[in-house]
Amino acid sequence: MLKYQPGTQYLICAYCGQENDIVDRQETIQEYDLRNALQKLASSQATSITTQAHCNACGASFKFAASINAGQCPFCGTSIVTSPQKNKLITPKSLLPFLIDEIEAKDKFRHWLSGLWFAPNKVKKFARGDNKLIGIYLPYWTYDSDSESTYTGARGNTYYVNQRVSYVQNGRRVSTVKRVPKIRWTNVRGRVSRFFDDVLIGASLSLPRQIIDHLNPWDLENLLPYDEQYISGFQSEIYQVELDEGFDRAKQVMEGIIHRDIAYDIGGDHQRIYQVNTRHSHITYKHCLLPIWSAAFLYRDKSYRFVVNGRTGQVQGERPYSYWKIAFAVIASLIIIGAGITYLQQSGALEHVEYTNYYAY
Numbered sequence: 001m002l003k004y005q006p007g008t009q010y011l012i013c014a015y016c017g018q019e020n021d022i023v024d025r026q027e028t029i030q031e032y033d034l035r036n037a038l039q040k041l042a043s044s045q046a047t048s049i050t051t052q053a054h055c056n057a058c059g060a061s062f063k064f065a066a067s068i069n070a071g072q073c074p075f076c077g078t079s080i081v082t083s084p085q086k087n088k089l090i091t092p093k094s095l096l097p098f099l100i101d102e103i104e105a106k107d108k109f110r111h112w113l114s115g116l117w118f119a120p121n122k123v124k125k126f127a128r129g130d131n132k133l134i135g136i137y138l139p140y141w142t143y144d145s146d147s148e149s150t151y152t153g154a155r156g157n158t159y160y161v162n163q164r165v166s167y168v169q170n171g172r173r174v175s176t177v178k179r180v181p182k183i184r185w186t187n188v189r190g191r192v193s194r195f196f197d198d199v200l201i202g203a204s205l206s207l208p209r210q211i212i213d214h215l216n217p218w219d220l221e222n223l224l225p226y227d228e229q230y231i232s233g234f235q236s237e238i239y240q241v242e243l244d245e246g247f248d249r250a251k252q253v254m255e256g257i258i259h260r261d262i263a264y265d266i267g268g269d270h271q272r273i274y275q276v277n278t279r280h281s282h283i284t285y286k287h288c289l290l291p292i293w294s295a296a297f298l299y300r301d302k303s304y305r306f307v308v309n310g311r312t313g314q315v316q317g318e319r320p321y322s323y324w325k326i327a328f329a330v331i332a333s334l335i336i337i338g339a340g341i342t343y344l345q346q347s348g349a350l351e352h353v354e355y356t357n358y359y360a361y
Contacts, residue, residue, distance in 0.1 A: 003233025006098035006135075006291075006310070011232055027225040029094045031144060031284035037090070038244055044089055060206035061238045090243060094223040095137060095289040097230045098310040102133050105293035105308040109133075112306075112315035135310065137231060137289035138212070139203040139239035141246040142220065144285075147254060148193045149278040151262050156183040156270030183270055192261045199250040203239035203287075207305065211316045215309045218290055226289070236289060243285065251280070 001014040004022075011020040054061050055073040100108075158181050166175040198220050202212035224230070241249070258278060263271040291310030296303050306317025 001233075002229075004097065004230050006101040011229060022227065022229045025225045025227065029223050029225065029286065031286060034143070034243070034247060034283040034285050037285065041089060041243065055206075058206055059240070060204075061240055090239070090287050092139065092226050092287045092289045094286060095226055095230060096218065096220075096223060096291060096311055098135060098234070098291040100293075100308075100310060100313055102135070102293060104313065105133050105310070108308050108313040108315050109293075109295075109306060112317075133293040133295045133308070135234040135291065136294050137234060137236040137291055138207075139237055140288050140290050141201045141203050141239075141241070141243065141250070142198040142286045142288065143196070143201065143247055143250040143283065144198065145196045145250075145254065145280045146193070146282045147196060147258065147278055147280050148191065149258050149262065149276055150189070150191050151265075151276045152187070152189045152274045153262065153266055154185045154272040154274070155188050155266050155268035156185050156272070158183055158269045185272070186268075188266055190262070190265050192258065192265050194254075194258065194261060196250075196254050196257075198286075199253050201241065201246045201249045201253075203241040203246060204237055205240040206237065207307065208318070211305070211307060211318070214316045215290075215292065215307065215314055217312070218309075219311060220288075223286075223288055231289075234291070239287070243287075247283070247285070251278075254278075 002011040002020060003014060005012045005019075009022050009024070011022065012018070013020070053073075058073060060073055160179045160181055162177050163180040164175055165178050165180075166173055168174075200216070200218065200220070202209070204212060255276075255278070258276065259273060262273055262276065266273075293308040293310055294305070296305045304318040306315065308315050
């Protein structure tokens with residue numbers, strides 16, 4: 001039973017502790033043409049069969065070891081039995097091996113959980129317990145694209161005019177002249193371009209997007225050619241977000257950056273963007289596996305999941321709230337505010353406060 005030792009270049013035997021080196025493969029991580037891949041996918045069908053586990057509770061799809069056909073879902077703890085399903089046509093070609101081991105991941109989780117405000121005491125006791133984490137390689141897509149965008153919009157420049165305004169002061173209506181800001185808009189059109197490199201999109205549906213998307217950063221420049229020896233002793237999930245769907249999500253990420261580029265290109269003090277037309281070319285992709293430590297805990301019959309980035313130790317997860325603690329904090333805040341107001345009234349400080357209402361025209 002050989003298992004990859006995180007942060008090293010070797011496998012360790014579970015029985016005798018013998019170290020077995022992983023031979024470094026000097027291969028270039030390749031980018032693959034997206035349109036060619038989509039055409040092949042459209043005309044191909046998966047024919048091979050593999051033993052794959054699927055969890056109906058949270059939707060996870062992943063592989064157990066070849067000798068195991070039953071166990072628990074690593075994402076939500078549900079007991080499942082494997083069933084044969086079709087193989088995916090695109091296999092991972094690169095990965096980032098684990099850098100931190102289970103012990104360090106537990107320390108990161110305990111530190112994260114202990115810092116949560118309004119967490120129930122039972123949950124914090126869970127953090128101090130001896131709970132096992134499961135190492136999983138999650139599937140991801142990366143996309144490269146040359147983008148060129150044409151746009152129409154408007155540039156706003158701020159200028160000031162003198163304007164008479166009236167307001168009530170000490171029960172009397174008074175007027176004065178103030179400098180009032182105005183915006184002068186000018187219609188514009190233009191073109192911006194940007195090369196996007198390694199836009200990362202999670203290909204798993206097992207965890208909420210807010211968890212997966214906030215596990216960044218990932219050191220993708222250190223990707224290694226896919227080698228099953230790095231998977232040994234861990235689980236590997238199969239992608240559930242298809243290649244074209246992943247690129248649709250990547251374009252949404254790109255659009256946000258393109259809009260910022262356009263706003264910068266428009267210039268001025270304010271910007272309006274009316275229409276954007278973007279053309280993508282030389283689109284490539286990679287399918288890679290990235291490491292996480294995962295676990296789930298039950299609180300009041302509800303499962304809460306958390307994950308630890310297997311490279312950086314970044315923790316993301318779901319958490320319950322103690323409504324008693326929240327209520328106590330609200331009551332304490334109201335008491336403090338009330339005591340402050342009472343002190344100001346008794347000291348006479350409030351008598352010197354003037355309330356002014358402005359009525360601008």
